[in-house]
Amino acid sequence: MKIYKLILSALLLSGCSDYLDVNPTDRFTEATFWKTEEHANAGLTATYSSLMTVFGGNITATFDAITPNFYSYDNQAGAGNIARGIHDAANTGIINNRWGAAYQGIGRANSVIARVPDIVMDETRKKPVIAEAQFLRAFFYFSLWSVYGGVPLITDPPVKEQGDLPRNTAEEIETQMLTDLDAAAAALPATVTAANKGRVSKATALALKARILLYGGKWAAAAEASKAVIDLKSNALFPDYRGLFMPENEGNTEVILDVQYKQPEFTHSNDIQFDQFNSFAPTQNLIDEYGLTDGKSIKDSPLYDPAKPFENRDPRLKNTIIYIGSQFKGKPVVAATYPQTGYGLKKGTTYKDAEASPAGKVDNISDLNVVLIRYAEVLLTYAEAQNEAAGPDASVYAAVNQVRKRAGMPDFPAGLTQAAMRERLRHERRIEFVGEGLYYFDLKRWETADVELNKEVTNYLGKVVDNRSFNPERDYLWPLPTTALQTNPNLDQNPNYNR
Incomplete structure (x- = not known):
């Protein structure tokens, strides 16, 4: 309901x-x-x-x-x-x-x-x-x-x-x-019926339990709770990363909990805030974190061409970010379109790349549901918790590689140490959950906020647009x-x- x-x-x-x-x-x-x-x-x-x-x-x-x-x-x-x-x-x-x-x-x-x-x-x-x-x-x-x-x-x-x-x-x-x-x-119940769409299930309760345990550093318990969701087989990754956030696919198999909206009673303004207002402008810091399709970073991959920086990139970049030279709402994107950093946020809007905004669409009104918990988080929670509890065993690879396969990215290389797997999993969470509000809490629980939240952020030209400050003696709360x-x-x- x-x-x-x-x-x-x-x-x-x-x-x-x-x-x-x-x-x-x-x-x-x-x-x-x-x-x-x-x-x-x-x-x-x-x-x-x-x-x-x-x-x-x-x-x-x-x-x-x-x-x-x-x-x-x-x-x-x-x-x-x-x-x-x-x-x-x-x-x-x-x-x-x-x-x-x-x-x-x-x-x-x-x-x-x-x-x-x-x-x-x-x-x-x-x-x-x-x-x-x-x-x-x-x-x-x-x-x-x-x-x-x-x-x-x-x-x-x-x-x-x-x-x-x-x-x-x-x-x-x-x-x-x-x-x-x-x-x-x-x-x-393990699942909810179509008539009860939007309500919580057993999987929802176990997924939140896993998140809390992960945030508390209780690795074995977090792995157990997230594995319980996986074993329910009530959810699965949606095959299209961009599509899972679109109105026509609301309530898909990946969504474990979302905030329900419906015009005209309950709406929000994310379409106009993310797009025209550019109120949440992706930074060059974020863009540089998207890897190449060979699984390597822009620093290490021979596929990266600074003259064509968006070619051969992790497909989640084009499914999340609006960038200069791309198409969005049926027209090319130029630098002036997104003046804050040169980038716009696509994920969370109802607009499409090749199609103009529908006739009669009121840009400051959207009833797109806001996803709060999804199955990809469960898989990456399991992978991180299990890696911390037992090391990078086969189940860790299986969980994270499901997420990467759906994204169109190669599997993680075999033979990673626990520390190497830890760093890769942390990076994977950042890229997978852009705009979903998890990265801030990840940085705090990893106790890396005093480094990452003290960095300047820049636009597409490398110009500093904001100076950041995080006091570790105060700002963890x-x-x-x-x-x-x-x-x-x-x-x-x-x-x-x-x-």
């Missing part, structure tokens, strides 16, 4: 106990809601809707704009502030917005988990509803844990007193996420938002940030 089938009454539930002794006739309250299966579905749908504000729209691209992958000249959501190291608890949009949006989703999930068990309905439907809410609660906590570290752990429906809770440790948040995901995986600190005196700020 698409999440745009939003039952607005569920969104009115704030959990504020001050109003439970009155029963207005024009809206639901906690006293009159949570009575029927329809209410259960409405509450769950409202919980899904919070994915839009926490993970939807251009948010994944925003995280890439903190890295050398993209340059955000207009400081989208404060990404430029973070990239330049001038962010603080008050001046950066995503730092402030993520906190409130995630806790809104957590509050909704908590209400579903607490209230639905008492509703009289078919148990075969009740259990998945609760399990889906458990997954969503874990995912919203992941959005906090991955940037702030420890945060207040709330597992009950919203009440005012929760606004004064102190922070729990990052370890306690991790434990709760994994507990929720284990419970969800046990109750969710974000500051807690000023708004949260002002309303809750029991919150402690992260180290080396002002309150």
Whole structure:
């Protein structure tokens, strides 16, 4: 069921106990809601809707704009502030917005988990509803844990007193996420039907579990969780890298979780932001990381010709990036088309190379779903975790080479050491997931952010367009938002940030 089938009454539930002794006739309250299966579905749908504000729209691209992958000249959501190291608890949009949006989703999930068990309905439907809410609660906590570290752990429906809770440790948040995901995986179906498109499955819960374990450096457990997804055989790589992100292929076999959109109710503006506004401009730093079709880098491959720099390149380059001399929207690309760096972001738009924008298309309106978890991530998570746990065995090669084969790239060479495989896998993740918001977190968990996030970024002419700064004594975590600190005196700020 698409999440745009939003039952607005569920969104009115704030959990504020001050109003439970009155029963207005024009809206639901906690006293009159949570009575029927329809209410259960409405509450769950409202919980899904919070994915839009926490993970939807251009948010994944925003995280890439903190890295050398993209340059955000207009400081989208404060990404430029973070990239330049001038962010603080008050001046950066995503730092402030993520906190409130995630806790809104957590509050909704908590209400579903607490209230639905008492509703009289078919148990075969009740259990998945609760399990889906458990997954969503874990995912919203992941959005906090991955940037702030420890945060207040709330597992009950919203009440005012929760606004004064102190922070729990990052370890306690991790434990709760994994507990929720284990419970969800046990109750969710291996796959979802067409009628339930957009909802989570067992594979979704296990894939997020694998990501959390990978981020925590728990290699054997991360390999086990990702292998469990592989063994389900519920997902597979989509054969066309560009096609898997196009509207006609939404919900394809590779997609494990996405944010659902539908015109006219729920839309975003990625088409115009990625293309005409050039708000997320790929950098020359990123372009130089795409290898050649012989599997070698531009420094080492005899196939690389500086006079024809886009020939014989990893096909993911042309399927991700708009570059000078290529065709996009039915016309040739020239330097002035993308003035920030000379490059545009194709991935995440609905436009095609050889076709002009369709008649009647409103460029600032798109309902392309935003992919959050896909099967390629599961394969590369398994490869990295297994390499760290046991070395580059045959299963590591098998997993990563599936991803490379789909991309049109050769297999990794046999006989790599663990360290050599590690470096290649890290590079593979960067190229495979451009614009999907994973590279920033990879750099932090690899503890290479103090190097990679301190680099200047350049345009196609080699001119520096942005100076970056990352303080390893501070910037591995974000500051807690000023708004949260002002309303809750029991919150402690992260180290080396002002309150």
